[in-house]
Amino acid sequence: MNKSDFYYDLPKEQIAQTPVEPRDSARLLVYDRKTDAVTHRHFYDLPNLLRADDLLVVNNTKVLPARVTGVKVDTGAQISFLLHKRVDKNTWETLCRPAKRAKVGTVLRFAPDMTGVVTAEGEEGARTLRFEYDGVFEEILNRIGEVPLPHYIHKQLKSIDRYQTVYADKVGSSAAPTAGLHFTERLISELKQKGIEFAEVLLHVGLGTFLPVKTDDVENHKMHSEYYCVTDGAAAQINAAKAAGRRVIAVGTTSVRVLESSSTDDGIVHAGSGDTSIFIYPPYKFKAVDGLITNFHLPESTLIMLVSALIGREKTLDLYNTAVAEGYRFFSFGDAMLIVGRI
Structure with missing residues (x-):
């Protein structure tokens, strides 16, 4: 599989330079794998889009002034x-x-x-x-130190806190887990009141986020390792949800990498910590993840390859092209996508 298989055209004006306010007012493209349906909503609609027994897995890393x-x-x-x-x-x-x-x-x-x-x-x-x-x-x-923003963002933030998730806790990342930037304290409270559970894992986002795929053959690309940690409590939460047939929905590709790095082929997530250099691209059989909340990623990046592994390359590019046509905002401060529905 070639790097160029994951290319799409994106007008520069759709690269978000600043985040929307409030955080949860970002647009949300919803894709149901089971029905193949696509709908257009907003992030604050999440309580009405998720099931009452869903489990959201978030990355609680905090960006350091790196x-x-x-x-x-x-x-x-x-x-x-x-x-x-x-x-x-x-x-x-x-x-x-x-x-x-x-x-x-x-x-x-x-x-x-x-x-x-x-x-x-x-x-x-x-x-x-x-x-x-x-x-x-x-x-x-x-x-x-200064908190580093991605190279494609050319405007200064009014507050650097806007490049931190509201649940950021463990300092150590060079970049934010951007899918989580859309959550507000109020939205989290609404989700919990509905019965939706949150589990926190950790992955310190490092060098791999900043380096493009330079090999034409995707299989020859090597990911840099990043530190991750799954506590006993988080593993127990996730495994209980899996055992009960509930959906485990990762918030961001970093949470996906933690879950897939710490789980065995039977879908059991194991507590522990260490370095992971997992590279997820098609074809990949997911062990722990049932759904995903994610931003729209750069063409030919390892992140769009991960999404393609979950829903297929052609469907991913189709959804991205739809988002372009619908005027969605892209990358770190852009809009989001919710992928649900087991297949």
């Missing part, structure tokens, strides 16, 4: 780093620009109380940084 700029101590040149994965207390894997200036041994000053040295080089501008600092790393990072 973009930092250092000054080379020998030349004064500035280099920008995007922290994407913590190796140990003082060491991070990063993306670096301009990478040619950051050779192994390069020493940089990020703040009066923080320096760093490049200890390893990788492909696509990847660099390993070891920091030395006085005080608490997270406090320094909050002072000097």
Whole structure:
């Protein structure tokens, strides 16, 4: 299967530059796999679109101010780093620009109380940084870092909190799990009052989000690993729902990756933590996921490939083309799609 099999035309003006307000007023394309029906609603309609016994699985990661700029101590040149994965207390894997200036041994000053040295080089501008600092790393990072927005967003946010889900809790992501950005506290309360249950899992979104698929043959693409965690309580919630025949609906592709990484072929989700580099594309047999709430993703991305694995490549492209024709807004701050109906 080729990368070009997942291409679609998108007018630039439909790439959302700012989120809608309130959060849950985004449009929602609803696709029922069982009936093949497509309807157009809004995200605030979710309580009327889900069953009373559905289980929504959300990713409670929180975006850190992961973009930092250092000054080379020998030349004064500035280099920008995007922290994407913590190796140990003082060491991070990063993306670096301009990478040619950051050779192994390069020493940089990020703040009066923080320096760093490049200890390893990788492909696509990847660099390993070891920091030395006085005080608490997270406090320094909050002072000097910026929350990174995707490259296709060119407008500044009025509040960076708008790039966090309302249930964000565990700091560690380089990007937000954007399907969850549509939820409000009020909407969550309405859903819970209806009987819909929420289970929280964790996946820290890292480097893979920022790198395009560069191999023509999809099978040759390698995903970067990301940290995930499923607690005993979350696993019990999900398995109880599965055992009762209830639908498990993932909120976002990151939740899908956690569920599919932590489940066995019998559909049982196991508690635990670690790194996952799972790459989901057609044909893939899902073990734990019955439905999906997701945004509209970039052409030829691993995310549109994941959606295609769930509902088929042709149907995915058909729905995307419908969304384009209907004027939906795309990508991180865009509209959403709900996929339900077992087949």
